[in-house]
Amino acid sequence: MTSGGPAIFSLALIALDAAMVVALFAVKRREKKRFRRTSAALAAIVPPLERGEALPGDIPRSEVFDAVVAGEDRFVLSRAARETVARRMGLGREWRREISRLSSGSRTVRALGAFRLRYFDRERSVEALNARLRVERTRTVKLRIADSLVNLGEAVSVDAILDSLHGESPEFAERMVAVCSPLAGAFAAAFARRKPVDESERLFFIRSARRYPCEAYGDFLLAEAERGGPLGREAARVLLKTRPSVLESPRFLSNPDPDVRSIAVGSLGRRDDPAGIERLFSFLSDPETRDAGMYALRVLVSRSAGNLKRILRRFYREEDPVVRDALADILQDRIDFFLYDILTQRGMAVRKLAETLLDSGRPFGIASFLNRNRDPRIEEEIFRSVRPRLAGRDDLARGFAAALKPDVRERLGLPPSETPGRTRRPVAKPEDRPVMIAALFLLVLAPVAAFMLGRGPAGIDPAAALSSFSRGYVSTFAFYAIAVNAVSLFLLFFSTRELAERLRAKRSRSASSLYTENMLPSVSIIVPAFREEKSIVESVKALLNMKYPEYEVIVVNDGSPDRTMETLIESFGLERTEPRRISVIGTEPTLGWYRCPGRPELLVIDKANGGKADALNAGIEAARRDYVCGIDADSILEPDALLRAAALTLDSEEELVAAGGNILPVNGCDIRSGDLARIGIPSSPIAAFQTVEYLRAFLSGRLGWARLKCLLIISGAFGLFSRKRVVEAGGYMTRNGPMRKDTVGEDMELVVRLARTLRERNIPHAIRYAFDANCWTEVPEDLRTLSRQRDRWQRGLLEILSRHRAMIMNPRYGRIGLVGMPYYLLFETIGPFYELLGYAAATVSLALGLIDAGTALFAFASAVLSGVLVSVASLAAAERQVLYFSVKETWKLLAFAVLENFGYRQLMGATRATAYVGYLFGHGGWGAQKRKGFAAGTAGTGTAGTGTKPAAP
Amino acid sequence: MTSDGNPAGLDGRADGAEHTVSDAEFGLRKILLARGEEIGRLRALLAESESERRRLADEILRDPRTGYYGASVFAKHLSEAIMFARDLGGSGFVVAAELAGIDSISNSFGAASAEDAVARAASFLRGFFPGDSLAFRLGPVRFAWTLLGSDAGAAAGIANRARLGLFEADIFEAKVTGAFAMLDLSEFVSLRGSPADAAADAAERVVELLAAARASGGERVESGVETLEEIGGLPLACVVEPDSWHAAALVERLRANGWEVERFADGETAWESILRMKPDVVISELDVPRLDGFALRRAMRSDSGLHDVPYVLVADIKNDSAIREAASLGILWYFKKPYHMAELEGVVSALAEGIRRLS
Structure with missing residues (x-):
């Protein structure tokens, strides 16, 4: 290899790098200028519009349009103002552009056009939109068109919209109901005329009836509910919300469909009269209506103490053991109501109740009462019933040991249950060690073997042979480095495409429409917490204040040895509540469910330690909403992060089963009361390197993979999943779950398993990535913690690849099998090894003079300079996401982006390579001692060194 | 309406439900005004810089408004939200302020302490809505109300009634009503004085309660409420x-x-x-x-x-x-x-x- 070639190549790369830097700042300036221009235009246009005056004539039409469009989220214009704008726009260039967008091949372009047509002449726009709606096949575009039609206020489009429902899924019908809710009256008027037959259309009307109850829907709802089936269930639910009294007839209470019966039983819970309660009891014996009956009884109990007494009376009279058990369940959570009377004349009855509960294995209600009780005589009296039962019942002993406060427990005479100082940490065990060792062997020897074979048996001068071998090896390494970076650039290209599409999709909906009821799915945020007493309250408060229409927060205390649970109870005034287990996966035992009286959306679960995945599973079991979102307790989620991640459901054609967001280092940011006050670059160089790395990984990597439909990693710190699908797949992999095994990389494992099972079941699905949903988390600032973290990640990856190896190069799994998994195998697993060897070989060869400068330069250029290219390009992509780094910070990031290729990346590669070896041979030694804190990807409390923590109030 | 000018019940009542004032430390995060949709105005100023925001806010403030508007606004700081709310004009006002980060109020108003901040916030609000009443709701909220008009009694009643309606979310849609909390404003109904005075009284009481809460280490503070x-x-x-x-x-x-x-x-x-x-x-x-x-x-x-x-x-x-x-x-x-x-x-x-x- 001559010196000229590599030199030119290097210079070319340097030039490209420089160009990319220029591009970065150009993007930054452009965004800023655009913003300023739009704000100026808005300031000029909005006041006259809102006063009802004409628009100033000197502002060109295109600027008016840009301003109005950009201001969609900032100002909602009145009808009159809208018409003024439409008159000004006329049917000129902008109109023609949007009309042509309606017939584009790309669905996001069509959606954008559909959205923007609302700013033009009403009649013409409606005409165009209706025409398109009739032929449109894509769901997301149909919804946009309907949205614009509703926005233009056209009742005339009702038929077109209803026709577009035919043959679509129930989820689509639900979305459409949300979009069309402002015109609910017009749809009700159309209902009688339509006499709908199509299922989706019927579902549409059933759901409309919920917000818009009227005569037109009356008989229809009754008929549908009586008929049963999925639509019947929906109708029954609507009736439960609007006219519960009509459900009290035998038509529904004795309906053949068990779900309809259950819902009808629920209606009995609304009436607080003795006759109603008696009726409810009768439904407890039927297994199909038992849950509904119990729930209704619980509601009644929460309303008045008198109802509780009625249940108790029934409990004593009841002969059916199953019903008795159900009643005992209800009573156990209110046992404190009775236990205070244990010393009175009613004491015998109370004691009998307590003993029945104990015998049926229900210690927790009694335990929580004991914890709160201050009267030693009452305590002694209760102990008298508890003690004799402890001997024979292991489960009781354990339950009391876990649930009681230490002093009470001691008085009772129980040894403490082992609460671990450290959380359980799964350890990676390779399943096919021989194969992996063989692969390693081959890797090292392959080049040598190839060389030998190529050379032939003829004897050669060893020095020259070594020299040419070195050259060959180093060149191969150089080409490998080019390949890696080429892949990155390839991904970057796709990332920019995906980014453009996502931005377009974002611009084709208004932020306010996201808050329409049922537009976005409901979410259960699950927060596993271990040893978080210092910051848990801040974090939970921040999570309770998300900008999201409907969600709940489930905090799972994973058996923290510190005062995490106590802190939560004190700060939120938590009260024990009945157990909530909607799905079943299998976890370590749960000790208690707690509610905050002022905050119905908060649920806290206390459970025995089982590790992060186990805690997540416990949260998923209790989750009620459509989606679950796993968040690390020490991460800071931006208030609209959830909104942006969930908005992906509106943009994907298929069912969104998983969505990830950005993880960014919080180390350089200002936090105030759990809220991000100012973002900044970390001062620690290691953390700054990670900032660049994360930006690169997310904005060039994951965006690209998402576009290629190969996204396999959703960060554990912030991931949104479809609850139904996760439960079907068996939840996170733990040894308590159906898979009976632990894993180190549980987040990626879940995504891979989801993709795998859904593929096997032939269910079309989407796994996407929200480029603008940010979650800020602490990253390690010292090398040791960092390498341990990377080591762990790599082991997780290896485990997953090994466990799901059937998918690799398997066409059955589509792109994930043919492209995604092999990529991880080649470039993320084997690659680092090869890289390491290559660097070693290059250095050694250069030192020994075996290769010339040209080859070395080539290797250097390809490895480092193309790496710089990718890093800087990612920064440019980040700018479009509008992260608002100042110019100074951007230069700093730039410097790190360049520098990271001169040591940091190589070091990370080395860590991964050694992880491979460690995984193979050292799991006994390394894994055992690495148990610390909790968070998978972050440093947890106290181990990260410095770094900003949310300030306590 | 009674004819004597005593604000009802400032002496407090011991019966009735409790509430925790420590919710005040939850911080001001959103000011939500309810309903409106098409009639409403949605203003979310996303201005990049403080000066930008102020300039746009001034633009808004200079516009006189009449009529009824309901609006939904999400704002990070009380001052921002007030500017948005001012846009509602003569007959609208902000009801619910979740206080998130007393610090942010302190910062906005240059106050020395949380109590001071709340008091200043109250007077600031009064400056914007001189003829209208105002209800402070301390506590977390996801949905809230726009109260129109000058009836502080109504405002108080709503706060109370909603507090009585804390039920399980999926049966009683408590996410709407249940989000209200925590303060019995009926005590502050000024019967003869202007509703603005009622608001001022409310603010003072808030400050008192906060101080009491802090003094008692965040324990629950009793306040009276009557059931129907x-x-x-x-x-x-x-x-x-x-x-x-x-x-x-x-x-x-x-x-x-x-x-x-x-x-x-x-x-x-x-x-x-x-x-x-x-x-x-x-x-x-x-x-x-x-x-x-x-x-x-x-x-x-x-x-x-x-x-x-x-x-x-x-x-x-x-x-x-x-x-x-x-x-x-x-x-x-x-x-x-x-x-x-x-x-x-x-x-x-x-x-x-x-x-x-x-x-």
Whole structure:
């Protein structure tokens, strides 16, 4: 290899790098200028519009349009103002552009056009939109068109919209109901005329009836509910919300469909009269209506103490053991109501109740009462019933040991249950060690073997042979480095495409429409917490204040040895509540469910330690909403992060089963009361390197993979999943779950398993990535913690690849099998090894003079300079996401982006390579001692060194 | 209304439900004003810099406003939100302020402490809404109300009633009503003074409670609230709604929450009965045969005994002019179909309670 070639190549790369830097700042300036221009235009246009005056004539039409469009989220214009704008726009260039967008091949372009047509002449726009709606096949575009039609206020489009429902899924019908809710009256008027037959259309009307109850829907709802089936269930639910009294007839209470019966039983819970309660009891014996009956009884109990007494009376009279058990369940959570009377004349009855509960294995209600009780005589009296039962019942002993406060427990005479100082940490065990060792062997020897074979048996001068071998090896390494970076650039290209599409999709909906009821799915945020007493309250408060229409927060205390649970109870005034287990996966035992009286959306679960995945599973079991979102307790989620991640459901054609967001280092940011006050670059160089790395990984990597439909990693710190699908797949992999095994990389494992099972079941699905949903988390600032973290990640990856190896190069799994998994195998697993060897070989060869400068330069250029290219390009992509780094910070990031290729990346590669070896041979030694804190990807409390923590109030 | 000028119950009551004031430390995060949709204005200033924001806010502030608007606003800081809310003009005001990060209020107002900050916030708000009443709601919120008009009693009542309605989310849609908390504002009803004074009293009381909470290490602070039963007798609502199913749904819900309800299908029969029965609240559709919603309201206004009976309009109109007419008739409460029945029920109960408390 001559010196000229590599030199030119290097210079070319340097030039490209420089160009990319220029591009970065150009993007930054452009965004800023655009913003300023739009704000100026808005300031000029909005006041006259809102006063009802004409628009100033000197502002060109295109600027008016840009301003109005950009201001969609900032100002909602009145009808009159809208018409003024439409008159000004006329049917000129902008109109023609949007009309042509309606017939584009790309669905996001069509959606954008559909959205923007609302700013033009009403009649013409409606005409165009209706025409398109009739032929449109894509769901997301149909919804946009309907949205614009509703926005233009056209009742005339009702038929077109209803026709577009035919043959679509129930989820689509639900979305459409949300979009069309402002015109609910017009749809009700159309209902009688339509006499709908199509299922989706019927579902549409059933759901409309919920917000818009009227005569037109009356008989229809009754008929549908009586008929049963999925639509019947929906109708029954609507009736439960609007006219519960009509459900009290035998038509529904004795309906053949068990779900309809259950819902009808629920209606009995609304009436607080003795006759109603008696009726409810009768439904407890039927297994199909038992849950509904119990729930209704619980509601009644929460309303008045008198109802509780009625249940108790029934409990004593009841002969059916199953019903008795159900009643005992209800009573156990209110046992404190009775236990205070244990010393009175009613004491015998109370004691009998307590003993029945104990015998049926229900210690927790009694335990929580004991914890709160201050009267030693009452305590002694209760102990008298508890003690004799402890001997024979292991489960009781354990339950009391876990649930009681230490002093009470001691008085009772129980040894403490082992609460671990450290959380359980799964350890990676390779399943096919021989194969992996063989692969390693081959890797090292392959080049040598190839060389030998190529050379032939003829004897050669060893020095020259070594020299040419070195050259060959180093060149191969150089080409490998080019390949890696080429892949990155390839991904970057796709990332920019995906980014453009996502931005377009974002611009084709208004932020306010996201808050329409049922537009976005409901979410259960699950927060596993271990040893978080210092910051848990801040974090939970921040999570309770998300900008999201409907969600709940489930905090799972994973058996923290510190005062995490106590802190939560004190700060939120938590009260024990009945157990909530909607799905079943299998976890370590749960000790208690707690509610905050002022905050119905908060649920806290206390459970025995089982590790992060186990805690997540416990949260998923209790989750009620459509989606679950796993968040690390020490991460800071931006208030609209959830909104942006969930908005992906509106943009994907298929069912969104998983969505990830950005993880960014919080180390350089200002936090105030759990809220991000100012973002900044970390001062620690290691953390700054990670900032660049994360930006690169997310904005060039994951965006690209998402576009290629190969996204396999959703960060554990912030991931949104479809609850139904996760439960079907068996939840996170733990040894308590159906898979009976632990894993180190549980987040990626879940995504891979989801993709795998859904593929096997032939269910079309989407796994996407929200480029603008940010979650800020602490990253390690010292090398040791960092390498341990990377080591762990790599082991997780290896485990997953090994466990799901059937998918690799398997066409059955589509792109994930043919492209995604092999990529991880080649470039993320084997690659680092090869890289390491290559660097070693290059250095050694250069030192020994075996290769010339040209080859070395080539290797250097390809490895480092193309790496710089990718890093800087990612920064440019980040700018479009509008992260608002100042110019100074951007230069700093730039410097790190360049520098990271001169040591940091190589070091990370080395860590991964050694992880491979460690995984193979050292799991006994390394894994055992690495148990610390909790968070998978972050440093947890106290181990990260410095770094900003949310300030306590 | 009583004739003596004592703000009711400043001496406090020991009975009734508790509430935690430590919620005040949750911080000011959002100021949400309810409903509106098409009629509403959504303003979320995303200005990049402080100066940018101020300039745009000034633009807004300089515009005089009239009429009724409901709006939803998400703002990070109290000052921002107030600027947005000012846009509502003479008859609207912000109700619920979740206090998130007393620090942010302190920063906004240059206050020395949380208590000071709250007091300053109150006076700042008063400066913007001189003629209107204001309810401070300390605590977390996801949905909230726009209270229109100058009835501090109504505001207080709503806060209370909603606090009574803390139920499981999926049965009683408590995410709407249950989000209210925590402070019994009925104590601050100034009967003769302006509602602004009521607001000032409320703010002072808030400061007191905060101080007490901090002194006692965040323990619960008692405050009084009466349950509907204690007030005595079931309140009566008159529902004027031609659609029988809708009427039945509304009636069922109100009855389940302790109301006595009379339903009418046309305006004239309704008017005759209202004259006789003197209900606690009237809920009427606009499009009613034989005496539409507006006409009924006019009739009630002209009657000396009925003119301050709370009147809630429920309708399916879309344009501003109808809303303006409603506002000119002094109709403060308007629910556009489709609406949340839980909200309507909450509002209605609060109104009734507020009025009763004053009488």
